[in-house]
Amino acid sequence: MQKEQLFATLSEALAANDKRAVRAELEQMHAADFALAVNEFNAPLAAKLLDLLSLPDHAEVFPYLVPQMQADIAAQMPRNELAALFSQMESDERADLFNQLSKEQQQSLLPGLAQAEREDVRRLASYPEKTAGAQMSSDYATLRSHWTVRKALQRLRLEAPDKETIYQTYVIDGDRHLVGTISLRELILSNPESLVADIMLTEVVFVRVDEDQEDVAEKIRHYDLLALPVLDSAERLVGIVTYDDAMDAVVEEATEDAHKSASVAALEAPMATVSSWELYRKRVGWLVLLVFGALLSGAGIAHFEEIIESNVALVFFMPLLVGAGGNAGSQSAALMVRALATGEVEMKDWVKVLGREIFVAGALGLTMAFAVFGLGLFRGGPDIAITVAAAMVCVVLAGSLIGLCLPFILSRINMDPATASGPLVTTIVDAIGVVIYLGFATVVLGLTL
Amino acid sequence: MQKEQLFATLSEALAANDKRAVRAELEQMHAADFALAVNEFNAPLAAKLLDLLSLPDHAEVFPYLVPQMQADIAAQMPRNELAALFSQMESDERADLFNQLSKEQQQSLLPGLAQAEREDVRRLASYPEKTAGAQMSSDYATLRSHWTVRKALQRLRLEAPDKETIYQTYVIDGDRHLVGTISLRELILSNPESLVADIMLTEVVFVRVDEDQEDVAEKIRHYDLLALPVLDSAERLVGIVTYDDAMDAVVEEATEDAHKSASVAALEAPMATVSSWELYRKRVGWLVLLVFGALLSGAGIAHFEEIIESNVALVFFMPLLVGAGGNAGSQSAALMVRALATGEVEMKDWVKVLGREIFVAGALGLTMAFAVFGLGLFRGGPDIAITVAAAMVCVVLAGSLIGLCLPFILSRINMDPATASGPLVTTIVDAIGVVIYLGFATVVLGLTL
Numbered sequence: 001m002q003k004e005q006l007f008a009t010l011s012e013a014l015a016a017n018d019k020r021a022v023r024a025e026l027e028q029m030h031a032a033d034f035a036l037a038v039n040e041f042n043a044p045l046a047a048k049l050l051d052l053l054s055l056p057d058h059a060e061v062f063p064y065l066v067p068q069m070q071a072d073i074a075a076q077m078p079r080n081e082l083a084a085l086f087s088q089m090e091s092d093e094r095a096d097l098f099n100q101l102s103k104e105q106q107q108s109l110l111p112g113l114a115q116a117e118r119e120d121v122r123r124l125a126s127y128p129e130k131t132a133g134a135q136m137s138s139d140y141a142t143l144r145s146h147w148t149v150r151k152a153l154q155r156l157r158l159e160a161p162d163k164e165t166i167y168q169t170y171v172i173d174g175d176r177h178l179v180g181t182i183s184l185r186e187l188i189l190s191n192p193e194s195l196v197a198d199i200m201l202t203e204v205v206f207v208r209v210d211e212d213q214e215d216v217a218e219k220i221r222h223y224d225l226l227a228l229p230v231l232d233s234a235e236r237l238v239g240i241v242t243y244d245d246a247m248d249a250v251v252e253e254a255t256e257d258a259h260k261s262a263s264v265a266a267l268e269a270p271m272a273t274v275s276s277w278e279l280y281r282k283r284v285g286w287l288v289l290l291v292f293g294a295l296l297s298g299a300g301i302a303h304f305e306e307i308i309e310s311n312v313a314l315v316f317f318m319p320l321l322v323g324a325g326g327n328a329g330s331q332s333a334a335l336m337v338r339a340l341a342t343g344e345v346e347m348k349d350w351v352k353v354l355g356r357e358i359f360v361a362g363a364l365g366l367t368m369a370f371a372v373f374g375l376g377l378f379r380g381g382p383d384i385a386i387t388v389a390a391a392m393v394c395v396v397l398a399g400s401l402i403g404l405c406l407p408f409i410l411s412r413i414n415m416d417p418a419t420a421s422g423p424l425v426t427t428i429v430d431a432i433g434v435v436i437y438l439g440f441a442t443v444v445l446g447l448t449l
Numbered sequence: 450m451q452k453e454q455l456f457a458t459l460s461e462a463l464a465a466n467d468k469r470a471v472r473a474e475l476e477q478m479h480a481a482d483f484a485l486a487v488n489e490f491n492a493p494l495a496a497k498l499l500d501l502l503s504l505p506d507h508a509e510v511f512p513y514l515v516p517q518m519q520a521d522i523a524a525q526m527p528r529n530e531l532a533a534l535f536s537q538m539e540s541d542e543r544a545d546l547f548n549q550l551s552k553e554q555q556q557s558l559l560p561g562l563a564q565a566e567r568e569d570v571r572r573l574a575s576y577p578e579k580t581a582g583a584q585m586s587s588d589y590a591t592l593r594s595h596w597t598v599r600k601a602l603q604r605l606r607l608e609a610p611d612k613e614t615i616y617q618t619y620v621i622d623g624d625r626h627l628v629g630t631i632s633l634r635e636l637i638l639s640n641p642e643s644l645v646a647d648i649m650l651t652e653v654v655f656v657r658v659d660e661d662q663e664d665v666a667e668k669i670r671h672y673d674l675l676a677l678p679v680l681d682s683a684e685r686l687v688g689i690v691t692y693d694d695a696m697d698a699v700v701e702e703a704t705e706d707a708h709k710s711a712s713v714a715a716l717e718a719p720m721a722t723v724s725s726w727e728l729y730r731k732r733v734g735w736l737v738l739l740v741f742g743a744l745l746s747g748a749g750i751a752h753f754e755e756i757i758e759s760n761v762a763l764v765f766f767m768p769l770l771v772g773a774g775g776n777a778g779s780q781s782a783a784l785m786v787r788a789l790a791t792g793e794v795e796m797k798d799w800v801k802v803l804g805r806e807i808f809v810a811g812a813l814g815l816t817m818a819f820a821v822f823g824l825g826l827f828r829g830g831p832d833i834a835i836t837v838a839a840a841m842v843c844v845v846l847a848g849s850l851i852g853l854c855l856p857f858i859l860s861r862i863n864m865d866p867a868t869a870s871g872p873l874v875t876t877i878v879d880a881i882g883v884v885i886y887l888g889f890a891t892v893v894l895g896l897t898l
Contacts, residue, residue, distance in 0.1 A: 371741075
């Protein structure tokens, strides 16, 4: 069913306070789709609507709501209801919600939780955003190495309802050190009397609590994992990150990089849901900075003012030249930013990619020079044609090399390479392009400053 | 171990033809990491190296190699060895490799395969690239609705070694129509005497064979699925796409969009592995096109040539103004392209986002106008200041709106919105910016053409 249609149905049911109708809708669909329609209500109505569901159903839909909506609804819930909802939620989602609440709400909520839950929420909510710790769940299944497969399977059966996954399990020793991993598939295929120690994999891929969520996702993807165990600094198992959270992180990071590549700072929430003020704030910084960067181009032009005055035809070709340089630079920057983000290219590869780039950019520059030479001949005569063509080769080459090097330089000084955005590259290359072009013109046209 | 270190160790072992050493290395690590080092060899040496492994080990490493390497190695393998490797590979990976082979290689390979395999390869390899059909695996587990849970579990245990996943299974009828789905967790938790029909979920999320891999990945992510069943036009179950393939597709699509956003056409292979010629080809088209687009700016400047001649100071501000417009436009385009790609914003939402954008872009334009007004005052006096400030508001507004609308327009005419790249937007906005700026100058400075 379409979101709009469902929204209409739910609005009606809500107006009539028709519990049965609301529950019947959810029965027919995935909670993720139901949540899409709930997101369209304002928070008080959404809260009322969710109140018509049973607690387990409420807890199933709730995590699929956008974070702002979750916080708004939670803020309005009576303390005991919120506590009940909390105990039904998965540990990682619960911790995310906890972090969305105000300090007062957090303080009022904690006493309502069972002690184990309270500690779990506090612990998971304490890790910095976008780290493995912040992303992980504490609902994982553990085994002991001296158990038989039969016993392991019995335990998994008992624990299954409360665990995020039982398909990948982790073997720990008495100090919670991770000693192995085993999949449910392997358990099922093994002799029930075998020992876990004899069939477990001992080379376990893991991450540390403070690792970046981007690296977590990359590991899950590289090794095709269902879940990745998270260890603290004392090598103890403290959580797992599952593939679905990793996939969300991949999309989130790709969005953030796409925004940065266009000089938009990282948004706090999906673009469709943020306020105008947030959008303004995230865009204005770079825009103003780049205007002052463009002063360099202006200064370059001012420096050559007399030459322009005596040869106004030169101005005609300026957008072509500086544009081409900026575009070639944007291309190189985008190729490099993405290659660094996916790990295809590493810092130490920069000499290799630089060599290829000089070759490719040279060929591109020559092609473009050829294209504008005719144009220069037609509009300004041979001198202008030579000036424009020669400047084109240099500008495209300079633009490409700047676009290529900037991400490496930013990465070296521990900034996100994605900040080497098209607009930043364009602004830098524009200034250089103006100087190259008008410099060539001075020489070729035999002009003097 | 680092890739470089492993490469050195493997080189030595290969030179000494030391089977044991090579196998010992693989024993200690994940096949994905082993493959990273194998990728560094040239194809004949890589083939020799893999020959030192047992067939199952070879088949485990092989799919992790980059596609070009797979094809090169396969081309050199004796027919019977390649056929043996094929039968060990997973069905989707096998079909991808098949598509990399030349027509002659395909023809020579097919007779060496068992009939079922042959048909499976032919079928999977026949779907167009980047569709669910091309991505899917035929190694999925099916159940029948009249089976008991006990029987279902017995069958899964038997089939487990050959299936890509047994954690999500699909219930089909006699005509292979999909009637339900059930997870292994639910099977394990159910009474062994229950019927599959009574515990299966009947609202199954699925895709069609011809659906785009981007939509497949989005469904897997939205519903947090382990695997997504694929149906043909007659509603028959023909395959599944697993989450790990979906995650690869997400990264692949994000890379492609990042490249398109910088006017680089989609590359056939990872950027680090493509040839210079491929890079040149994928970049030159847009670059040349955009140079001719920049002619519009040149023509705009030519139109106002006399005004520039009598007021060369105007040229100083040109890069600031057209730059700001282009940058604001790049921001809007990137925000919109990404929102459309993730499904946050749909076609029908364009009026809503347009309203907000006018507001935000207006505020941005005013901020920037304020910034350049002082500069104009300082460098050119009040008339220039007013011209520059007024033009700035209009240019930023125009740039933002073009950046916002272009992805929608492209989407409407069935082009990829990501083609609304920064360089394209910048080129269009540059031309408009020139006309707005010099037009304002004509009016404010009381000049006549």
